[in-house]
Amino acid sequence: MKILVLGADGYLGWPTALHLSARGHTVGVVDNFARRSYDHELGASSLVPIATLKKRVDTWREVSGFELATYIGDLCDPEFTRRIVTDFEPEAIVHFAEQRAAPYSMIDRRHAVYTQVNNVVGTLNLLYAIAEVNPDIHLVKLGTMGEYGTPNIDIEEGFIEIEHRGRKDVLPFPKQPGSFYHLSKVHDSHNIMFATKIWQLRSTDLNQGIVYGQETPETVLHPDLATRLDYDGVFGTVLNRFIVQAVIGHPLTVYGKGGQTRGMLDVRDTLACVELAIMNPAQRGEYRVFNQFTESFSVAGLAELVAKTYPGDVTIENVADPRVEAEEHYYRAAHTKLLDLGLNPHLLSETLLESLYGVVERHHANVDPEAIRPQVQWRSIASPALAGSELAAGRQ
Amino acid sequence: MKILVLGADGYLGWPTALHLSARGHTVGVVDNFARRSYDHELGASSLVPIATLKKRVDTWREVSGFELATYIGDLCDPEFTRRIVTDFEPEAIVHFAEQRAAPYSMIDRRHAVYTQVNNVVGTLNLLYAIAEVNPDIHLVKLGTMGEYGTPNIDIEEGFIEIEHRGRKDVLPFPKQPGSFYHLSKVHDSHNIMFATKIWQLRSTDLNQGIVYGQETPETVLHPDLATRLDYDGVFGTVLNRFIVQAVIGHPLTVYGKGGQTRGMLDVRDTLACVELAIMNPAQRGEYRVFNQFTESFSVAGLAELVAKTYPGDVTIENVADPRVEAEEHYYRAAHTKLLDLGLNPHLLSETLLESLYGVVERHHANVDPEAIRPQVQWRSIASPALAGSELAAGRQ
Numbered sequence: 001m002k003i004l005v006l007g008a009d010g011y012l013g014w015p016t017a018l019h020l021s022a023r024g025h026t027v028g029v030v031d032n033f034a035r036r037s038y039d040h041e042l043g044a045s046s047l048v049p050i051a052t053l054k055k056r057v058d059t060w061r062e063v064s065g066f067e068l069a070t071y072i073g074d075l076c077d078p079e080f081t082r083r084i085v086t087d088f089e090p091e092a093i094v095h096f097a098e099q100r101a102a103p104y105s106m107i108d109r110r111h112a113v114y115t116q117v118n119n120v121v122g123t124l125n126l127l128y129a130i131a132e133v134n135p136d137i138h139l140v141k142l143g144t145m146g147e148y149g150t151p152n153i154d155i156e157e158g159f160i161e162i163e164h165r166g167r168k169d170v171l172p173f174p175k176q177p178g179s180f181y182h183l184s185k186v187h188d189s190h191n192i193m194f195a196t197k198i199w200q201l202r203s204t205d206l207n208q209g210i211v212y213g214q215e216t217p218e219t220v221l222h223p224d225l226a227t228r229l230d231y232d233g234v235f236g237t238v239l240n241r242f243i244v245q246a247v248i249g250h251p252l253t254v255y256g257k258g259g260q261t262r263g264m265l266d267v268r269d270t271l272a273c274v275e276l277a278i279m280n281p282a283q284r285g286e287y288r289v290f291n292q293f294t295e296s297f298s299v300a301g302l303a304e305l306v307a308k309t310y311p312g313d314v315t316i317e318n319v320a321d322p323r324v325e326a327e328e329h330y331y332r333a334a335h336t337k338l339l340d341l342g343l344n345p346h347l348l349s350e351t352l353l354e355s356l357y358g359v360v361e362r363h364h365a366n367v368d369p370e371a372i373r374p375q376v377q378w379r380s381i382a383s384p385a386l387a388g389s390e391l392a393a394g395r396q
Numbered sequence: 397m398k399i400l401v402l403g404a405d406g407y408l409g410w411p412t413a414l415h416l417s418a419r420g421h422t423v424g425v426v427d428n429f430a431r432r433s434y435d436h437e438l439g440a441s442s443l444v445p446i447a448t449l450k451k452r453v454d455t456w457r458e459v460s461g462f463e464l465a466t467y468i469g470d471l472c473d474p475e476f477t478r479r480i481v482t483d484f485e486p487e488a489i490v491h492f493a494e495q496r497a498a499p500y501s502m503i504d505r506r507h508a509v510y511t512q513v514n515n516v517v518g519t520l521n522l523l524y525a526i527a528e529v530n531p532d533i534h535l536v537k538l539g540t541m542g543e544y545g546t547p548n549i550d551i552e553e554g555f556i557e558i559e560h561r562g563r564k565d566v567l568p569f570p571k572q573p574g575s576f577y578h579l580s581k582v583h584d585s586h587n588i589m590f591a592t593k594i595w596q597l598r599s600t601d602l603n604q605g606i607v608y609g610q611e612t613p614e615t616v617l618h619p620d621l622a623t624r625l626d627y628d629g630v631f632g633t634v635l636n637r638f639i640v641q642a643v644i645g646h647p648l649t650v651y652g653k654g655g656q657t658r659g660m661l662d663v664r665d666t667l668a669c670v671e672l673a674i675m676n677p678a679q680r681g682e683y684r685v686f687n688q689f690t691e692s693f694s695v696a697g698l699a700e701l702v703a704k705t706y707p708g709d710v711t712i713e714n715v716a717d718p719r720v721e722a723e724e725h726y727y728r729a730a731h732t733k734l735l736d737l738g739l740n741p742h743l744l745s746e747t748l749l750e751s752l753y754g755v756v757e758r759h760h761a762n763v764d765p766e767a768i769r770p771q772v773q774w775r776s777i778a779s780p781a782l783a784g785s786e787l788a789a790g791r792q
Contacts, residue, residue, distance in 0.1 A: 078505060109474060109524040113517055120516070120583070121509055124576075128505040132777045152565035153558060162549060162558055162570070167726070169548035174558070174567035175586065180520075183590060187516070187583040190571065194579060198720040198774050324594040330563070378594050381528045 003278060004028045004090040006075065006126070007097030008068075009053045010035045012142075012211060012270050014227045016094060018218035019271040020278075021066045028069040028088040029057070030097065034118070035228075038104065042386065044235065044371050046228035047244060047363050048214060059224040075122030078129070085129040085137070092138040092278045093130070097122060098184070102146070103234045103322075103374070105181035108382035112180040119184035124191060131199040138202040138281040140274060141192060143185045145209045145263045145293060145333065149176025150326050155333035158205065158289020178325050179378070189289075196287040203286070204277045208270065209263030209293025212239035213352060214359050216268050227267075229359065232371035234386070239264065239302055241372065243353070246310040247360040248367050255374065256321030258300025259328030263293030263335065266346040276341040291335040294345035309353050322374040399674060400424045400484050402471065402522070403492030404464075405449045406431045408538075408607060408666050410623045412490060414614035415667040416674075417462045424465040424484040425453070426493065430514070431624075434500065434631065438782065440767050442624035443640060443759050444610060455620040471518030474525070481525040481533070488534040488674045489526070493518060494580070498542070499630045499718075499770070501577035504778035508576040515580035520587060527595040534598040534677040536670060537588060539581045541605045541659045541689060541729065545572025546722050551729035554601065554685020574721050575774070585685075592683040599682070600673045604666065605659030605689025608635035609748060610755050612664050623663075625755065628767035630782070635660065635698055637768065639749070642706040643756040644763050651770065652717030654696025655724030659689030659731065662742040672737040687731040690741035705749050718770040 003020050007013040008029030021027040031053060039045050051059065057068045069088060073080035075097055085093070098119040099105065105115035123141070130137045148155045151174065160173045172193065175186045189205055196203045214229045230236045231244035242252045265273075273292045282288050297305075300316075307314040321327060339345075346352065376383045399416050403409040404425030417423040427449060435441050447455065453464045465484060469476035471493055481489070494515040495501065501511035519537070526533045544551045547570065556569045568589070571582045585601055592599045610625045626632045627640035638648045661669075669688045678684050693701075696712075703710040717723060735741075742748065772779045 078509075109521065112524070113474075113520055116516060116520065116583075116587075117513055120512060124509055124512065125505065128508070128777060151567055153560040153563045153567075160558070160560065160570075162556070162560075164549040164556065164558075167549045171547055171549075171570035172572065174556075174570055176568065177586065177590065180587070180590070183583075183586050186586055187512075187579075190573065190579050190582055191512075191576070194573065194576070199777070381524060381595070 001278065002026045002089060002091045004030060004084065004088050004093045006030045006093060006095045009033060010096055011228050011230065012267065013096040014056065015216040015219050015267060016096070016271050016274055017068060018060060018225065019216060020275060021060065021068060022064060022218050023275065028071060028090065030071045030073070030084055032072065032074040034099065038235065042232065042234055044232045047231055047360065047366050048226050048229045050226055050228050051224040055224050059222050063221050063225065075125055076118060078125045081125040082129045082133065085133045090137055092140060092281065093126070094274055095123065095126060095139060095141045099181065101235045102179035102181045103376040105179050106376045106378055108387035115181050116184045116187065120187050120191065123188045127192065127195040130201060131195065135199055135201050138204070138278065139192070140204045140206065140277045141188065143189055143205045143207040144182060145207050145291060146182040147175050147177050147186045147189060147207060148173060148333070149178055150329040150331055151176065152330050157291045157334050157337050178323065193287045196285065200285040202282040202284055204282050205287065205289045206273060206277060206292045207289055209265050210237050211265055211267050211270055212237065213267035213356065215355065216271060231367065233374045234376065238299055242303055242306045243356050244360050244367060245372060246306050246312070246314050247357060247364050248369060250369055250372060251315045251317035252303040252306060253373065254299055254303050254316055254318045255323065256318065256327035258303065258318065259298055260325060261296050261298045261329065261331035263291065263296050263333055265292065265294045266348070266352065268346050269294055269343065272343055273338050276338055276343060280341050290337045291333055292338060293335055295347055296331060296333070309350050310357060319374065322377045324378045397674065398422045398485060398487045400426060400480065400486040400489045401492070402426045402489065403494065405429060406492055407624050407626065408663065409492040410452065411612045411615050411663060412492070412667050412670055413464060414456060414621065415612060416671060417456065417464060418460060418614050419671065424467060424486065426467045426469070426480055428468065428470040430495065438628065438630055440628045440631065443627055443756065443762050444622050444625045446622055446624050447620040451620050455618050459617050459621070471521055472514060474521045477521040478525045478529065481529045486533055488536060488677065489522070490670055491519070491522060491535060491537045495577065497631045498575035498577045499772040501575050502772045502774055504783035511577050512580045512583065516583050516587065519584045523588065523591040526597060527591065531595055531597050534600070534674065535588070536600045536602065536673045537584065539585055539601045539603040540578060541603050541687060542578040543571050543573050543582050543585060543603060544569060544729070545574055546725040546727055547572065548726050553687045553730050553733050574719065589683045592681065596681040598678040598680055600678050601683065601685045602669060602673060602688045603685055605661050606633050607661055607663050607666055608633065609663035609752065611751065612667060627763065629770045630772065634695055638699055638702045639752050640756050640763060641768060642702050642708070642710050643753060643760050644765060646765055646768060647711045647713035648699040648702060649769065650695055650699050650712055650714050651719065652714065652723035654699065654714065655694055656721060657692050657694045657725070657727035659687065659692050659729055661688065661690045662748065664742050665690055665739065668739055669734050672734055672739060676737050686733045687729055688734060689731055691743055692727060692729070702749070705746050706753060715770065718773045720774045
């Protein structure tokens with residue numbers, strides 16, 4: 001199948017492009033290097049060195065024999081967006097190309113506005129391009145489990161049947177996102193649902209949990225094929241960050257009580273889920289939502305797991321929660337639709353953790369301990385340490 | 397009280413500013429003349445001539461003795477937004493300053509993107525300005541009943557108690573907005589709810605129905621105080637448009653079957669509701685939603701009412717619905733919160749209709765019959781007759 005991967009230079013976009021290519025699909029990769037520019041802005045970098053996109057693509061050609069058509073540009077540029085859809089003629093488009101860190105969106109006003117405009121306008125331009133060029137294209141869009149927040153009822157996959165005063169309807173599941181980033185994904189979801197209806201598009205919204213892991217069968221084939229691994233307080237996600245902290249002897253920083261429970265998944269399952277969605281496309285006019293995670297963990301539980309399995313001394317430190325969120329809450333979320341399509345989950349195991357310890361140990365000299373602590377406070381209007389950057393101002 | 401009215405040069409912003417001023421409040425008015433620029437773009441104009449904002453303010457000073465502090469600028473300019481909040485020191489801010497026509501947002505990609513960026517970024521900038529300058533300021537934001545769409549259950553005021561698999565929670569009412577404009581209001585609602593929570597702001601979201609009428613006790617005091625009356629296919633709302641059609645002998649254009657049912661209210665009730673919200677402010681940290689309408693009507697029912705009451709021949713024409721919407725549906729929406737605060741509604745009466753017929757008859761020479769028919773089709777990617785304009789491109 002001809003598949004265009006948007007945001008293909010990022011943490012998940014890159015291994016997804018490789019996976020789809022290895023499985024025999026004809027893959028095009030699109031990126032504007034926004035993710036690398038955030039590194040420049042924050043003075044941070046991936047723990048595992050990553051090659052340039054050009055080198056990645058060249059190496060993949062040498063290793064696999066497969067070509068990745070490459071497009072450099074910004075979805076917020078409507079002519080670019082229309083051109084890639086026209087030129088590549090994709091049957092499916094996988095859309096990772098959004099600013100994806102909650103703390104980044106909460107740095108200050110400029111970063112909040114940048115995140116929402118970048119994500120919402122890029123997706124709007126994409127919807128228009130699909131509708132105009134070929135409404136048969138299946139849009140596979142990355143959303144987040146964070147769109148739902150933590151309601152005191154079971155979370156369903158996108159929609160919920162509500163019985164109210166003697167009447168019934170199936171309605172979009174109420175959203176309670178917890179950052180301007182998560183809000184941008186909720187805005188996207190509403191826009192996609194509407195566009196799918198009026199133009200009879202095909203769309204799948206993958207409400208993904210927090211991803212852990214760094215190696216996939218393709219990325220391990222050559223060091224230049226590695227994907228990034230972030231551990232800093234802005235882009236580092238919880239389990240990856242804990243592992244880095246364990247390796248360098250830093251206390252595991254649990255935010256607040258650590259009762260925050262989230263759906264999570266192995267990076268390899270991200271690739272499998274995206275491919276399952278593509279191989280089982282939505283119908284014309286259908287907007288469907290899959291909750292894309294395999295297991296739920298509390299933050300404190302993850303910290304304990306790392307402390308228990310890491311072969312060395314580990315301490316756990318409860319730091320003041322920089323976010324405004326429930327630190328203890330009910331959490332139960334449905335995630336059967338991808339299993340029904342045939343997902344075989346990689347559940348979090350000691351083997352995976354050991355492999356991650358190994359990855360981090362090989363690169364531990366790259367760790368900047370200063371970058372680990374949370375620097376962005378939800379309750380503050382601006383985080384002085386990070387808000388000074390003019391890069392975001394330039395973008396916005 | 398010191399009240400800043402944003403979008404104070406518009407259909408509702410202007411009479412709201414006058415009403416609050418007449419009631420003894422100290423009022424500041426803010427506008428960027430976006431609404432007047434849409435007229436230039438579409439080659440349309442208000443049926444009732446309107447004076448410049450400067451003349452309006454001068455005339456109000458002469459008529460009432462009250463001063464309106466005037467600020468010209470764009471909420472999408474964060475420095476301007478922060479400056480007006482700092483300079484005027486409002487206790488409450490009434491926010492009408494958004495692109496408010498569903499058909500305008502559906503003209504093409506540029507108009508959709510413009511509408512969402514303009515509305516969402518303006519509101520984000522405002523939330524940051526309030527949080528930074530004085531989080532005690534009460535934000536009274538105009539939303540729309542169109543955020544809810546037409547679910548098959550009763551619509552509540554912003555939130556709904558859901559019982560699901562043996563557990564209960566009170567959650568945001570699910571949204572099913574029907575245009576990129578309505579979607580922008582849903583995005584705003586989510587952003588405001590979140591900002592109110594993290595920064596402990598005070599906010600009231602007024603989900604307003606469709607407003608009819610043109611005269612208020614203040615605007616009738618002098619011709620230069622008149623507010624606009626729109627009847628065109630883009631900005632004209634349903635009852636105002638039917639009245640113009642009746643007066644000029646044009647068939648009343650009912651979209652589809654006409655079973656579309658909507659909450660509606662008299663322009664004078666808009667002013668009363670806004671003032672009630674201001675005089676009964678939200679608590680710190682409270683985001684509340686009032687459904688701001690007084691009666692529900694079907695489109696066909698309104699056409700029949702006009703046909704019955706207009707002293708002349710009236711025909712009704714069912715034209716193909718340009719929108720993607722249910723043409724017949726269940727509709728029952730709560731609207732008790734403003735009544736509980738003391739609203740005395742002006743229900744739609746023959747007297748009001750007769751007064752509106754009079755307004756339109758005095759100005760019927762201004763009607764451009766070409767402007768009345770729907771020119772924007774929801775199912776089309778672009779509406780050729782209107783998409784050619786470069787004004788919106790310049791803005792976006």
